[in-house]
Amino acid sequence: MKLLKFGGKSLANGKGIKNVIAILSEKIKNKEKIIVVLSARGDATDELENLLELAKSNCNYEKVLIQFRKQQIEPLTTLNVDQEFDLLNRLLKGVQLTEDYSQKIKDLVLAQGELLAVKMVSALLNNINIKCQVVDSRLFLKTDDNFGNAQVNLVTSKEKTVKYIETIDADVTPIITGFIASNITNETTTLGRNGTNYSASLIANFLGIKAIESYTHVDGIFTANPEIVSNAKIIKHINYNEASELASFGTSILHTKSINPLIEDGISLHILNTFNKENEGTLISNHQTARSIKSISVQEEVVLINIIGKGIIGKKGIDARIFSNLSNIGVNIGIISQGSSERGVSFIIPKKNKAMAQKVLLNEFKHEILKQDIQAVNTIEDISVVTIVGQHIGNFASCLDYLKQNKINILLINNTISGNNISLVIHKKEVKKAVNVIHSQIFGAIKTMHIAIVGKGTVGGSLINQLLVSKAKVLNRKNLKLNIFAIAGKEKILFNKNGISDNWRTSLQEKENTLDHEKAIIAYARKHHLENLVLIDNTSSEDFVNYYTSFIENGFDLVSSNKIANTQRYFQYKTLRESLQLHKKNYLYETNVGAGLPIIDTIRTLHESGENITRIKGVFSGSLSYLFNSFSASEQPFSYFLKKAIELGYTEPDPREDLCGNDVARKLLILARELDLKNEFNDINIENLIPESLRKGDTKQFLVNIEGIDTYYSAIKNKLADDYVLRYIGDLSGNLQEEKGDLQVKLVAIPKNSALGNLTGSDSIFEIYTESYKENPITIIGAGAGAEVTARGVFGDLLRIADKK
Known part of the structure; x- marks a missing residue:
């Protein structure tokens, strides 16, 4: 024999009550011997409490009572519920008259919910020729006078329960009220929180039933509330001790007092979903699970x-x-x-x-x-x-x-x-x-990284598309969900806590202007309780880096292709590091030097391991590498390759930002600071590649007069010795164990057969000299420019931060 218990949501109008009747009829037609215990239907208990409060406040409760009756007789409008509603009306009139009610009156009012439920289910089953009987548990569950949370007299209740059930014919299914009982003078009492589950456990215990199926509106017990944690998992099997622990700490579908009668008689409890027939649910039994459960x-x-x-x-x-x-x-x-x-x-x-x-x-x-x-x-x-x-x-x-x-x-x-x-x-x-x-x-469940991306230009746009294309693979390989919740351009921000879609450019364009990106992003993340926050800065903004500390203080890790933060005044550089250390946040910026090449990580690892780095030099700029590699090997004028570099997206919109040497200088300074040197930007000796006549004026004017640069570079090229080529290099030298090193950015003539001279295309090259490697430097060479390459490097930094979590 089994005992089936159905909760209030399972018995609600519509799909719920239909499924309950289907479950019961299937079991009875399959000759299963069952006893059924029911809660009040839907929100009946709350609605009855509301009626009491309305009457107590001397408000007109009649319309609400009529609506409640209409709900309770659905889907069988011919059901006779006059007795229950006549009693409710009399009780509510008395409450309205006295403007108060006792817990005893409240118990009697609430009891009508369970009585209405068993009447409805019995009638619906009888209508399909299934024999069943309404059973009022007040006839055999006996308690003390503690109305609202009565204590059951176990000895008396067991004796009366057994005797009562024996009076029911073997081919008739008892449909029993949960939650309600009575005291020694037959006054109605209720069993308090989780009362129907407690009733079911007691009745199963009294009758020697070894299995309870408890039907509710959820799939079982989860590792966490699935309304809070979207990837929470069902716990398929737990033992009584584990169930008691879960019940003690607030798991909503369990209560300690409902577990105790199960333990005493070794009764299994199977939690199932009325609305999901295929789900296996959670089984609670005396069988010891293989490992300690966690929830x-x-x-x-x-x-x-x-x-x-x-x-x-x-x-x-x-x-x-x-x-x-x-x-x-x-x-x-x-x-x-x-x-x-x-x-x-x-x-x-x-x-x-x-x-x-x-x-x-x-x-x-x-x-x-x-x-x-x-x-x-x-x-x-x-x-x-x-x-x-x-x-x-x-x-x-x-x-x-x-x-x-x-x-x-x-x-x-x-x-x-x-x-x-x-x-x-x-x-x-x-x-x-x-x-x-x-x-x-x-x-070890799926971890979600919530990402805000600032900057949607060539690098930012490439990164967004790479993330969208690769997110399924990353989820599969690393159990990591990459969720872009914010994209910010210069004036607009697109938000979506569930992640932006492929048409993000159109969606962003439709947004209104937002003045304060920093506050808007932080406020949105806080409002939606987003965890594992990462800010990615793909701008070249000098202003935005001033907000890095604010993001760190609000729980964001940082990834940046923007070099400004690492080349500000040294005290600002140190302040940012102190904030990162204080708040235990990460800041990765591998693409600041060498785009996707592992330059910063290599130098940091060498330095932190105690290796004495004595010199770093190389071609740091992919765009300038392309210019001088091409120009040195061709008879075409310099402006020809400069125009091509602009077309290929290798340079900034105003190529003078590359030619002035500041970009290479920033990269050199970043590497110096990775060695704990305290150099400032002003310490760098920079050779400006722009002829003085072309340094002034706007971008448009420069591009119109771009051929004016050719005379300058033709003269330089004509002075080259045979088998020599031009390279624009960064060079960090001097005693790098002191506070400051010597930093130079300059155009030099290099033998063709040297490592720097053999460079082709837009590749960058870095030579790292150390005491251990003597005159044979560590050489890193590869693509040093291009939006896709830089974006892929930023992507790599994002995954490295995820691995640190």
Whole structure:
């Protein structure tokens, strides 16, 4: 025999009630012997409470009652419910007259919800020729007089239950009310929170039934609430102990008192979804699972009470006075935390008890408060308790660090004596982010990186398209979801918390102008509780880098192809590093030098390993490499190749930004600072490649007169010795163990057969000289220009940050 229990949402009008009748009829027609326990249908319990409040407030409840009746007789409008609604009307009139009601009256009113449910289900089954009988559990479940949360007399109730069920014919299916019972004088009582599940567990225990199928509106018990964590997984099987732990820490479909009768008699509980027939659900039994289960639960509607004062230090009995006083007024205490100095005590209580608890505590400690031995008895509201069930504190350190990286402020932390459950008290506004962060760490689930990209030009646009094309592969290979939630141009921002689509350019164009990109991006991420935040700066803006610190402080890691932040004044450079260290954030900028080549990472690794780097030189600019490689090997004038470089997108819109040498100088300075040198930009000796006559004027004017550059470069080329070529190089030399090195950016003649002389196309080359490598430098050569190459380098930095998480 099985006991089937159906929750309120399963019994709601429409698909719910239809599925319930289908499930029951299939089982009965298959000759399964079942007993059925029902909750009130839909939101009936809440609606009955609302009717009581309307009557108490002397409001007109009649229309609401009529609407409630209409809902309760659907889908069988011929169902006779006069008895239940006549009683409701009389009770509500009495409440309206007295403008008050007792818990006893409330229990009687709420009981009508379950009575209406069993009437409806029985009638629908009888209409399809299935024999069933309405059973009022008040006839055999006997309790004390604690209305609203009555305690069941187990001995009497078992005896009466067995006797009653024996009176029902074997071919008739009992349809029993859950939640309701009666006291010794047959007055209606209710069993409190999770009452229908408790009724089902008790009845199964009393009748020796070994299996319960509990039908609800969810697929089972998850590793976390799927409404908070989109990739939460179903836990297919747990044992009683694990179920008790989950129930104790707020899992909504379990309650400790419902588990106890199962444990006593070895009854299995199978949680199934009324609306998803194919789902396997969660099975709870006495079978030990292979490994400790883990789940994350969230408790809402709680407050944190803090009692703080020097008078607490060393004084015995403080804790006893706190907890005994709260116990006397029926306040349940959750997490407790006390400092080693005993200067303060903090604990969690239900939010509904806040005013009563505070009043009692202020009265109890009035003398200590008067003497200022206790400074405060205060409360913190808008908090939640996140509990990780099955997690040992010893393995939780990395998770705590990860929460800190994501700017989650933990108000209080507590773990059980067994050490296998950890509870965190955090601000309610941070719950969604916190649970997602913890879930991804503990379960190795899909990790989501939420990315804001500033700059949609050649590099930015290429990167966005690369991310969109590759996100499926990255998800498959690395279990990592790359979610671009913001794209910012110069004036407009496109937001989508679920990720932008392929038509992002059109969508961005349709947006209104946004003045403050920094504040808008940070505010959006905070509003939508986004975790694992990364800001990617693909601009060349000198102003935007000033916001980097603000992004870091608000939980963003940084990736940048923009060189400005690393070439500002040295004190600004150091301030940025200090902020990164303080907030435990990452800043990667491999594309600042060499586009997609691993220059910065190589130099950093050598330096940090203690290798003494003595010199770095090379062709740092892909665009200038293309210019001089082509010009040196051809009879065409310099302007011919300059125009081609512009067409190919190798240069900035105004090519003078490349030709002035500042770009190469910035790259050289970045490498110097990777060696902990304190050089400033003004320390660099830069040879400007623009003839003085062409340095002034706007871009358009320069491009019109571009051939004017040819005379200058023809003269330089004519002076070249045979087998020599022109190269524009950066050179870091001197004693690099001192505070500053010698930095030069200059046009030089190089032998064709040298490493720098053999360079072709737009490749860059870097020669790194060290004490260990002597005169044989480490040489890195490859593509040093192009939007696609640079974007791919930025993409690589993004994945490296993901690997650090």
